[in-house]
Amino acid sequence: MALFKRAYLLLLASALALPETSCIFDDLEPCEDANIGFSITNNWGTDTSADPEGMAYLFFYDSGCEPWRFDFPGKEAGRISLPEGSYSFIMFNDDTASIDFVSDENEHIFATTKNVTIGFDPHIGELRASPDMMWADASILVKLDPNCLEYTTSEYAKKIDLIHNADMNMITNPQQIVARYTLLINHIENLSGVACMKGLLSGMASGINLNTNTHSEKAVSIPFDLSVSADSAVCSEFLTFGLPGSPASEPNDILLFFKLSDGNIIKYDFDKTEEIRNASDPLNVKLTIDSIHLPYAPPIEGNSGFAPSVSGWTTVIVNY
The missing domain is CATH 2.60.40 (Immunoglobulin-like)
Incomplete structure (x- = not known):
C-alpha cells in the first residue's frame, strides 16, 4: 500500500x-x-x-x-x-x-522488509531481509x-x-528501534575446506509499529552472511526488528550452513533462545558459538585456505 x-x-x-x-x-x-x-x-x-x-x-x-x-x-x-x-x-x-512502509486500518505505519530466498531451501519457514x-x-x-x-x-x-x-x-x-546482533564462532575445525557459508536466525519479528514501537506478532527468520575473522573463526553482524510481540512459542535458533569444497553441505543448529531473551541490552545482542567440527575437505584454491572471493549463497529479494 x-x-x-x-x-x-x-x-x-x-x-x-x-x-x-x-x-x-x-x-x-x-x-x-x-x-x-x-x-x-x-x-x-x-x-x-x-x-x-x-x-x-x-x-x-x-x-x-x-x-x-x-x-x-x-x-x-x-x-x-x-x-x-x-x-x-x-x-x-x-x-x-530495504524498509517497506505499510499502514493498517487505524492509519498506523509499520516498518517491515521483503521476503527473500538464499539459493537453497533451509526448511525453516518464511525468510525476510535484514532491515x-x-x-x-x-x-x-x-x-x-x-x-x-x-x-x-x-x-x-x-x-x-x-x-x-x-x-x-x-x-x-x-x-x-532495530536490534544489532553480533555473532562470533570460534574454533572451527577444517575451515579451510569451506567454499561458502550462510547463517539464519529464527524467531524474529517481521516488523515494527512506528506509532507505538511495538513488534509484530509474526515470527520470521533472518538470513545473514558470515566472514572469516581468524584462521579458525568466523563472525557476523546484522540487524533485526527484535523479538515478536509474543515470542514464547517460537524458538530462537541459529542455523549455520557450510558448503565444502567437495560439494557436501553441512548444517548445524544452535538453540540461542535463552541467551537472546535474557540479553542485557535487547538492542545490542552479542552471541558466541564455541567449537564446530567440520568434516575434512580439500582446501580452497590448492593449499591457500578459505577464499573470501569464492562465489557463495546470496540473499535475493522476492517481489510479489
Missing part, C-alpha cells in the same frame, strides 16, 4: 538551488494553507553515534486527511508550518532502502493554534506527559 500518496510538504535545508518550501502532489488539489510556524528540536540523548542521512517528520490530521511530511537532511530538524488543528506524529530516518538501521519517535497528540503548541511526549517512553509550549518548540526523543 502506497503511503503519503497525495499532497505533502517537503522541506529541504540543503545547498541545492530549490525554494525553501515546496508542495508536491500527484493530483490537482492545491496545498492547504500552513500558517502556523513552530520548531522541531531532536533530543538524541546518549545516542551520540546516530548518523542518519535524513529524517522524515509526518503529521496526521485527526480528521483523516492526508498527512503532512517534512524531510530534513542529517539528524537535526528545524522550523516548519502547519494549519491549525490536532495531529498525531511520527518521525523516522528516511535513508532506509536497515532505524531511529524513530512518535507522539499521539500535537495540538497547534496561533498562541500555543501542545504535544504529548514520546509514545515510546514508559511515562507520557502533556507539554504546553508557548515558545512553539516541539522536542522529540528519537531512538534506535
Whole structure:
C-alpha cells in the first residue's frame, strides 16, 4: 500500500538551488494553507553515534486527511508550518532502502522488509531481509493554534506527559528501534575446506509499529552472511526488528550452513533462545558459538585456505 500518496510538504535545508518550501502532489488539489510556524528540536540523548542521512517528520490530521511530511537532511530538524488543528506524529530516518512502509486500518505505519530466498531451501519457514538501521519517535497528540503548541511526549517512553509550549518548540526523543546482533564462532575445525557459508536466525519479528514501537506478532527468520575473522573463526553482524510481540512459542535458533569444497553441505543448529531473551541490552545482542567440527575437505584454491572471493549463497529479494 502506497503511503503519503497525495499532497505533502517537503522541506529541504540543503545547498541545492530549490525554494525553501515546496508542495508536491500527484493530483490537482492545491496545498492547504500552513500558517502556523513552530520548531522541531531532536533530543538524541546518549545516542551520540546516530548518523542518519535524513529524517522524515509526518503529521496526521485527526480528521483523516492526508498527512503532512517534512524531510530534513542529517539528524537535526528545524522550523516548519502547519494549519491549525490536532495531529498525531511520527518521525523516522528516511535513508532506509530495504524498509517497506505499510499502514493498517487505524492509519498506523509499520516498518517491515521483503521476503527473500538464499539459493537453497533451509526448511525453516518464511525468510525476510535484514532491515536497515532505524531511529524513530512518535507522539499521539500535537495540538497547534496561533498562541500555543501542545504535544504529548514520546509514545515510546514508559511515562507520557502533556507539554504546553508557548515558545512553539516541539522536542522529540528519537531512538534506535532495530536490534544489532553480533555473532562470533570460534574454533572451527577444517575451515579451510569451506567454499561458502550462510547463517539464519529464527524467531524474529517481521516488523515494527512506528506509532507505538511495538513488534509484530509474526515470527520470521533472518538470513545473514558470515566472514572469516581468524584462521579458525568466523563472525557476523546484522540487524533485526527484535523479538515478536509474543515470542514464547517460537524458538530462537541459529542455523549455520557450510558448503565444502567437495560439494557436501553441512548444517548445524544452535538453540540461542535463552541467551537472546535474557540479553542485557535487547538492542545490542552479542552471541558466541564455541567449537564446530567440520568434516575434512580439500582446501580452497590448492593449499591457500578459505577464499573470501569464492562465489557463495546470496540473499535475493522476492517481489510479489
